[in-house]
Amino acid sequence: MLEESGSEGPVGIGSGIAAPDVGVLSAARADTPRPMMVLNGVSKSFGQMQALSQVDLEIYAGEVHVLLGENGAGKSTLIKTLAGIYAPDAGEILLDGNRLALGGPSDARRAGISVIHQELALVPHLTVEENIVLGREPRFLIPGSIDRRVQRETARRALELVGFDGDPRGKVANLTTARQQLVEIAKALAHRSRILVMDEPTASISERDATNLHAIIGDLKRRGVAIVFISHRMREVFELADRVTILRDGRKILTTLPDATTPELLIKAMVGRTVGSFYQRLERFVAGEVILETRALCSAAGLVDMNIVVRSGEVVGLAGLVGSGRTEFARAVFGLDRRTGGEVLLHQLPLPADPVRAVRSGIAFVPESRKEHGLALTKSVCDNLTLPALWKIFPHGFRSRRRAAGVARGLIERLRIATRSTRQPVRTLSGGNQQKVVIGKWLPIEGNRRLIIIDEPTRGIDVGAKAEILKLVEGLAAEGCGILMISSELPEVVGFCDRVYVLQSGTVRGELSGAHLTEEAIMKLAVHHDS
C-alpha cells in the first residue's frame, strides 16, 4: 500500500553517492534530513482580517507535528491552505523541493496530502468500501462501471492498516465517530497520502478510541507518513509529538521539541500578548440582583451540571475552546436545545424552554454566525431591525411601515449604522454594520434588568466597529442589564468581563475574576490536562 514511502528508504544509504536518483533522498535522510514539505512565508487574509502572516513551517517524513494555538490563531486557515481549499495570498509551498500550486482540494489529494477535518467528509449513506474508493473508483472494462472486486480489495488493505474491525460493507452513517475517523484515515492511505493532516481528531471520541488512534498514528509514522496534528490535550501533545509549533494571531510563534518545554510554557506562548489595541472598559459597575441563575443545567447538546449566575450590571464571560459548551449553554437557556435536567431561573422564576417566552421575558440572544442565525440577508435593514420587537412596537398586532421605518431610523442613528436607507438589504452592509443590526434589533425591547447573551460579538469585524460594539454592550450593562458574553478572543475576555466561567467538555471548570482573571489562567482551565 505504502510501498513508496518510509520503510525502504534507508536501504539506499550506502549507494547514495553513486546513484543520484535514489541517492538525493537517501543521503539527505542519513545526514541532515530534508523536509518533505516546506512552507515559506505563507500569508492569507480575509477582508481586513489577516488570518495567516508569513508562516514558515517544515514537515518531515515520519514525524508527528503538533499545531497549537487559541481559537482563531490560524490553525484552521493553515490546514485549509495545505488542503488546497484556500490559495495563499503570498508565500510558497514546496513538496520534495518542488513548488506546489494547489488549485483546489483535488490537487492536494493528488500531491499526497490528505486532511481529516473535524466535521468528517464521508458520504453517510454509502458503504465503508464505497467511501474509501470515492472519487477514484476502479473501473471495470467500460467507463462509469465499478470493479467491485478491486474496490473491495483496496478497501480491505487500507482498513487493515488502521485496524478497522467493523463491516466494510455497512453504511458509514451507522458507525461511531471514532470508526468514521478510521475510515477517513483508511481513505487517505488508499489514496497513497504521504502527509496526513488531522484537525483535533481526539476532541470528539472516547479515551479508549483515542488510545487506539494514537497507536495507529505511531504505526503510520513508522511507515514514513508525515502527520500534522491539532490538539488541545496537553498530555496527548507530549505523548505523541515529535515537534510542536505554536501559532498566535496568524503568526508562527515558535517550533520546539516537546522535551525542551513544559505545558505551562506552551500555554504562555499560545496566549502571549497581542499587539494592537482592543477596547478597554471605561468603568465597572456594582453587580446588583441576580438576573439569571442556572442550577445543574443539562442539555441534549451535551451540557452537564452547569451552574452559572449573572447579576444586573455585570459582564460575565464564558470562555473555553470550540466545542466546550459555550454556545450550547446559551442555546439551552434560550430554549433552543432540549434541556435534560436542572433549572433555569430568570429573576428567580423558572424559565420554560421556549424561545418565544425567552424573548418576551426580555432575553436577547445575539448569535455567533450573523449570516446563518442573525439576519435575513435578503430583507431590508428595517425588516431586520424590527423583527424581535414586533410585538413591542405594534402591541395590537397591526403593523405600519412608517412606524417601523421610524424605529429603524432611530436605531440606525443611535448605532451609527452605515446604510443608504432603511430599505437597503442587509446583505449589502459591511460585516461591522451587519453586526450592529444583529445587536441593535434587540434594543427596542427596553428594560434595565434584561439578560443579554452575546456570542462572539466581535468576530470578523474591523477594529473600529469592534470598539463601537463593545461600548454599546458596556452601555447596556451600565443601564443594569446582565451581560453573558461568549468570546474566543482572550484579551477581550480578560479586559472586558467582570467575571469569567471557563468551560470544558460541557461543564464549568472554573470561575475567575479580579486579579485571577488572566489569559494564562483561562487557558490552563480550558485545555485538557487529562488528569
Add this chain to the structure above:
Amino acid sequence: MTETTEMSAIRTFRSDAGAPLDPELRSIIARFVVLAVLCAGVALLNENFLSVANFTNVLRQASLLFLIAAGATLVIIAGAIDLSVGAILTLSACVAAGVMHATGSSGLGIATALAIGISAGLANGILVAGLRLPPFLVTYGMLWILSGGALYYMGGIPITGFPREFRFLGSGFLLGIPVPILIMIAIALAGSVVLHMTTVGQQMVMMGANRAAATLAGIPVRRNLICVYVASGACAGLAAVVALGRVNSADPGMGDPLLLPSIAAILVGGTSLFGGTGTLLGTALGALLLTIVLNAMNLLTIGSAWQPFATGIVLVGAMLADAFLNRRRS
C-alpha cells in the same frame, strides 16, 4: 422616542424619499405593465377579446386559479410549500356534493367544503410544524391520500345538480359582476392586509427569509406554519365551492389539473420559491397573465397543443426578467 431625535433621524435619512422603490412594489408594477401591454396587443389583433362576455369569462377562470393559489402563496412566502391544494379541492368538492345531494342544504355543503379544507390544512401544518417533517413530502403524500379518499367516496359516479343558491357562488352575478371575481377581490384584499399590515404577516415573511433567525428572534415559527397551512386548506375549500357552483358537477379528477397552474401563477406573480418574498397581488396578476395568454391563443386559433408551451414561456420569461432587473440594480 422624543420629538427631537425623531427629527434629526429624519434629517439624516431624507434620502429615504428618493430611495429605490420597495422591490415588491417594483415587481408588481412591472407585472401590471406587462399585463396592460399584453391586453392592448391582443385587443388589436382580435376585437372579441375586450368584449364583456369574453373578459368576464377570463376573469372567472383566473379567479378560480387565484383562489386555489392564494393560501399556497402564503405557505411559500413562509418558507414551505403546499402541493396538496388540488387534492384538497377535489375531496372538499366531492364530499360537499354528496352532502348536498343527501340533504339539499347549500349551507351544509359550503360548511362541509370549508371544514374539509381547514382540516386537511391543519393536518399538513401539524405534520410539518409539529413533527418537523419536510413540507414537500408531507403535502405530496397528502395529495395522494386526499385524491384516494375522493376516489373511494365517489365510487366512480359523478354527482351533478346542486341547489340554485349554491350555484350562485360559482356562476351568479352581483351588481353585474360575477360572484367568483368578488370573492377573489375579497380574498386578495384580506390576505394582503394580513401579509403587509399585521405583525403576523411580517413574521411569515421573515421566517421564510431565514427560519433560524426568526426562531432566535422569538417568532412563533411553528404556530405560524400551522396558520399558513390552515389558510391554504381553507382557500382550497373555498375554491371547491366556486368550482362546484360553476361546473355544477363533482368528479374525483377535478382538482388535478389545477395544482401545477396554481404554482405557475404564484411564481409568475413574483413570489420566491425559497420563501421570504411575495405578494398576493402578484399571484392575482400571475393568474390573470396566464389565463389571458391561454385565452388569447384560443381567440387567435392557435392550436391547444401550444398551451403548455406558452405557460412555460411565461414562467421562464418572468424569472428571466426578474433576474435581469435585480442584477442590473445591484
